[in-house]
Amino acid sequence: MLAATGSRTTPLRLHIANEIPIGKGCGSSAAARLAGIALAVHFGRLRWTDAQIIGEAARREHHPDNASACWMGGLTVARMSGEAEAQVVCVRPKGKWPLLLAVPEQGLPTEEARRVLPAQYSRSDAVTNVQNSMLLLAAFAQGRHDLLAAALEDRIHQPYRAPLCPLLPCLEELKGKKGILGAALSGAGPSVLVFLDPRASALQIQKFVAAHLSRNGLDAELLPTSITLRGARR
Numbered sequence: 143m144l145a146a147t148g149s150r151t152t153p154l155r156l157h158i159a160n161e162i163p164i165g166k167g168c169g170s171s172a173a174a175r176l177a178g179i180a181l182a183v184h185f186g187r188l189r190w191t192d193a194q195i196i197g198e199a200a201r202r203e204h205h206p207d208n209a210s211a212c213w214m215g216g217l218t219v220a221r222m223s224g225e226a227e228a229q230v231v232c233v234r235p236k237g238k239w240p241l242l243l244a245v246p247e248q249g250l251p252t253e254e255a256r257r258v259l260p261a262q263y264s265r266s267d268a269v270t271n272v273q274n275s276m277l278l279l280a281a282f283a284q285g286r287h288d289l290l291a292a293a294l295e296d297r298i299h300q301p302y303r304a305p306l307c308p309l310l311p312c313l314e315e316l317k318g319k320k321g322i323l324g325a326a327l328s329g330a331g332p333s334v335l336v337f338l339d340p341r342a343s344a345l346q347i348q349k350f351v352a353a354h355l356s357r358n359g360l361d362a363e364l365l366p367t368s369i370t371l372r373g374a375r376r
Contacts, residue, residue, distance in 0.1 A: 143179065143198070149186035165249030167329030172208035175199045176374055192375060196220065197227035206230070208329065215373030217282055236285035239369050240344055242336040242351060243328065244309050244362040255330035258302045267297035290337055291317055294324040307331035312358050313351070320350045334362075 144151050162170040176199045183190045190198075196213050200206035200220075206228045210220035217233040278293035280286065304310050313325040313334050321342025328335045338347055348364050355362060 143182050144186045144188075147186065147188065149182075149188060152185045154181065154185070163245050163249075163333065165251060166245050166333045167250065167255075167327060167331045168243075168245070168333055169208035169212055169329060171252075172199060172203050173212050173374075175202050176209055176212055180374065193223070193227050193230065195375075196230055197222065197224070200228050201226045211373070213373050213375050215375075216369065216371045217279075219279070233279065233283055234371065235282040235369055237287075238340040239282070240338040240340055241367045241369070242338060242344070242348060243365040243367050244313060244334045244336060244351070244355075245365065246309055246332050246360075246362045248332065250306055250330065250332040252330050255303055255306060258306065259299060260302065263298060271296060271298045287323055287339060290323045294326045294337075296326070299330070300327055303327060303331050307334070308360060309334045309355070309362055312355060312360055316351065316354060321347050322351075 160170070162168050162173055164170045176195070179195055179198050182188070183195060192213065196206055196209050199209035199213070200222055203209055206220035206222055207218075210218040210228060210230045214230060214232050217235055218230055219233065220228050220230045223229045274293050274295055277289055281289035281293050300310060307327060309332060310325065310327055313336055316322045316336075317324050321339040323337040323339055325334050325336045327333070336347075336351065338344055344366050348366060352364060
């Protein structure tokens with residue numbers, strides 16, 4: 143990257159401590175690419191904007207979704223503008239949005255997850271997903287936890303990836319029970335994000351989810367987390 147800009151390269155020796163599960167739909171590849179780009183921008187003394195940094199990572203990732211959220215923090219809406227620049231809008235979620243991340247032992251290569259998607263979708267499925275995505279954004283922006291269950295319904299990728307991600311259909315069964323608002327694949331899977339009612343006990347929900355998975359012959363690492371407002375740039 144620095145060679146392409148004609149900048150001087152500086153040899154570095156790195157010690158990397160990675161806490162992001164690899165190959166589990168948690169954005170590890172976008173984080174790694176962003177780290178490399180951030181180092182190049184810093185040591186190459188490049189005066190790149192956020193849009194350029196995210197765009198360069200997205201060009202290598204083939205989409206800006208994970209890169210924009212990782213760099214900016216919080217909730218982001220992003221699209222590519224040209225070959226190596228992104229348009230990104232940050233949305234600050236209203237209220238608290240506790241999460242439970244269920245990470246299975248077995249990973250799922252992104253290429254494999256993409257292969258199961260159809261080449262075409264019906265107009266009905268496309269329209270429904272656009273409506274639900276807008277509803278999801280409104281739910282976060284207005285703190286409307288009651289909208290989440292409907293807004294998480296998906297017809298574009300989860301129905302096709304569910305056979306590869308057994309945690310998803312199992313955890314979707316818990317929607318509306320014991321303070322669970324809904325569940326969705328994390329990235330392309332196989333990890334699953336479980337959205338929790340902030341008024342409920344996260345510890346009790348975690349025990350409930352673990353017992354449910356065990357009864358269904360499934361196992362996963364359950365990590366309590368939440369939406370961070372801080373990205374890599376800060």
